Amino acid sequence: MIGHTLGGRYELLDRIGGGGMALVYKAKDNLLNRYVAVKVLRQQFMHDDEFVRRFRREAQAAASLSHPNIVSIYDVGQEDDVHYIVMEYVNGHNLNEIIRERAPLQVEEAVRIASQICDALDHAHQNQIIHRDIKPHNILIGNNGRVKVTDFGIARAVTSSTITQTGSVVGSVHYFSPEHAKGVATGEKSDIYSLGIVLYQMLTGRLPFLGESPISVALKHLQEPFEQPRLVNPHIPQSVENIIVRAMRKNPHERYGSAKRMLADLETCLLPERLNEPPLSFDSDEDEEEEQTRAIPALKPEMRMSGQETAARKEPEPKEEEEEEEPKRRWVMPTVLSVLSVVLIGILIWAIMTLRGQLSPDDVEVPTVVGYPLEQAQQMLENAGLEGRQVATEPSSDYDPGVVIKQNKQDMAVKKGAVIELTVSSGPELVEMPKVEGESYDEAVERLVGLGFDRDKIAKNETHDKSDPGTVIDQSPEEGTELNPETDTIELTVSLGEESFLMPNLIGMTLSEAKAAIMQKDLVLPKENIIYEPSYTTENKVFKQLPTEQNEMVTAGTEVKIWVSSGYPADAKTITYNVTVPPAAEGVQSKIRIVYSDARGDNIEWGTQKITRTETFPVTLVLSPSKQGKITVYRDDQFLADIPIPYEDTQTSSFTVDPSYSEGPQASAGEPDRDRNRDKDKDKDKDRESDTPDTDETQGD
Missing domain, CATH: 3.30.10.20 (Trypsin Inhibitor V; Chain A)
Incomplete structure (x- = not known):
């Protein structure tokens, strides 16, 4: 049923347990968005109207209980033939698993667990609900240490037809109270007896009564004493043993009067002043011992006389006869009771021996094969005189594929040659x-x-x-x-969404270079977004782009627009100036650096040259009507001269830096000395224009 949704809300996720009557699944309550446990009736019980009716009634009664140590019932429902109970999901293990792994438990832990069970029973008893099936399998221990009692009242719902089908006594006979074994009405003290056995098992690691069949175990509950817990585990304090002894008294009247009283005893049993208290004793124990050892009274000396003497005394005086009659009456009743006890015990022994005679010759104890590979398990059963037969496979997260995870009969005696049905793991549920x-x-x-x-x-x-x-x-x-x-x-x-990155700088690239950069970044350049325009700044290269901000964040697929220069505008003038510069001293090396500004931009580096004599360097400028040009010369990293080139000045094609500049003050760009040198240059230009207008052309030649 894994994957099925019950009631339109409980989605079954995984099977986490099961017993003879129901299977338990971990489920998701899709309405409240929480995990729950869903118990589903096995198919063979779905059509038993009486069982279903009592099952629902008992589940509803258990739902009325609200206690931190009781598994809460959330819902009861039916879908087609499927009857189910929705309850609290406990993430942990049941007490039976813990006992198998770690018993005997520490006294403190066992008392703590028993106290929480006792508290749960007290709450249930106050609400007139008797559990009747207290055993480790029905005690859940959460990972947080919280104890939860489950399966309240479910055992009562089994009918005679289900007993016939299972072939076993309802519940677990190892935890039966004597009155339960007799088949008489059970009450609160029956739960207390079962809890005493659970506490006994936690502290000793064994059950108090074992037998070859359920009947023999039930008879031991009725007749035989159990081995004292301290003889099995000497570490058990006397105060704790006294609690077990009182809870497991065969006579219900000698047990605790209520779960509340047992809880009060558990809460104080580990106090230092109680640990070594005297062993518990009951008056009925002495009475039973006296009754078992009491002999039939011996005959009086007068009764051992010969026949003649007896005959002589045949007619005693009336007074003497009355005196003898009284003592006679005192031993008649005990004698009769003793004889009847002997007869009854003899009949009981005969019945037991007869029953054992029918079973024991061919009976064998069923070994536990859970956890073994199938072939090994079958061999173990065969060695015991039994047959192991695989009847089903089920997914299991606890066992590897091919390992036995369940057997239908365990910890009991069966006829030799009986078939033991085995369920094998198919591996984890996928x-x-x-x-x-x-x-x-x-x-x-x-x-x-x-x-x-x-x-x-x-x-x-x-x-x-x-x-x-x-x-x-x-x-x-x-x-x-x-x-x-x-x-x-x-x-x-x-x-993460589309990746953003820095917009590449396309300015100064040729069209083919710009296209390659755009393609590399998965950007988009439609044909209509390539615009050709004249530009002062460059020729046949990109001089403008959209997105315009360099390093702007863009994503793949962003559309780009570029402007490619188709050449300089019609009003642009291209002029080459020959700049003649002397060294600082003839024959001594100087470093000449030339920077120019024109329509293409400001402070454009022309380059550097090393000279030892006067040399001329051509510098090409592009001029526009709105911006004049300028050439700046540096020698040995010192400002030497500024040469302004106006747009209207199209005749001048050369300029010689006056050698006297090398003798004047050397200043960096922007300092006052530079301004004075520039004024000298202007004065010299005026002189050249007035005196020798053709000087520049002559120098140009």
Whole structure:
């Protein structure tokens, strides 16, 4: 039924337990978004109207209980022929598993567990609900240490037909109270007796009564004393043994009057002043001992006389006869009772021997084969004179494939040659990987966790993609793959959205270079977004772009627009100036650096040259009507001269730096000395224009 949803809300996720009457599943309550345990009646009981009716009534009665040590009942329902009870999910183990693994338990732990069980029983008894099936299997221990009692009242719902089907006594005979074994009405003290056995088992690691058959165990509950707990485990304090002894008295009147009184005793039994208190004793124990050892009274001396003497005394005086009659009456009744006891015991022994005579010759004890591989388990059963037959396979997270996980008969004697039905593990229950691509990451994780996958085993890989951020764009394994939720790992690739990056700088690139840069970044350049215009700044290169901001963040697919220079505008003037510069001293090396400004930009580096004599350097400028040109000369990193080139000045094609500049003050650009040198240059230019207007042309030649 795993994967089935009951009542439109309880999605069965995994099977976590089961017994003779029902299977228990871990489920997700999709309405309240919480985990619950769902107990589903086995199919063979679904059509027993009386059982179903009592099952529902008892479940509803248990639902009325509200106590921290009682598993809460949330819902009771039916879907078609399926009857189910929804209850609190306890994440932990049952007490039977803990006893198997760790018994005997520490005294403090056992007393703590017993106290919580006792508190739960007290609450139930006050609400007129008797459990009747207290045993370790029905005690759940959460991972937080909280004890939870479950299966309240369910055992009462079994009918005669179900007893016939199972072939066993209802409940567990090892935890029966004597009155339960007799078949008489059971009450609160029956639960107290069963709790005493549970406490005995926790502290000793064994049951007080074992036998070859359920009948022999039941008779021991009625007749035989149990071995004192301290003889099995000397570490048990006398105060704790006294609690077990009182709880397990065969006479209900000698047990605790209520679970509340037993709880009060448990809460103080580990106090230092109580640990070594005297052993508990009962008056009835002495009476039973006297009755067992009491002999038939011996005959008086007068009764041992010869026949003649007896005959002579045949007619005693009336007074003497009355005197002898009184003592005679005193031993008649005990004698009769003793004889009757002997007869009854003899009949009981005869019945037991007869019953054992019918069973024991061919009876064998069923070995426990759970946890063994099937072939080994079958061999163990065969060695015991039994036949092991595989009847089913079930998924199991606790056992490897091929290992026996259940057997229909265990810890009991059966006829030699009997068939023991074995259920074998098919391995962990696998879950089909769903498709989560296209879902948000959070939704996908919650869906996988709901299927039983561990949240820590869901790996997240993030990458940039055109999908919305947080969307699952890939999954591994693929949809439909069968996985083990407890061990397998899932990888989900999640979109971070489209990746953003810095807009490349296209200015100064040729068209082919710009296209390559745009393609490399997955940007888009439509043909109509390539615009050719004249430009002062460059020729046949990009001089403008959109997005315009360099280093602006863009994403793949962003549309780009560029302007490519088709050449200089019609009013642009291209002039080459020959700049003649002397060294600081003839024959001594100087470093000449030339910087120019024109329509293409300001402070453009022309370059540097090393000279030892006067040399001329051509500098080409592009002038526009709105911006004049300028050439600046530096020698040995010191400002030497500024040469202004106006747009209207199209005749001057050369300029010689006056050698006298090398003798004047050397100043950096922008300092007052530079301004004075520039004034000298202007004065010399005026002199040249007035005196020798053709000087520049002559120098140009």
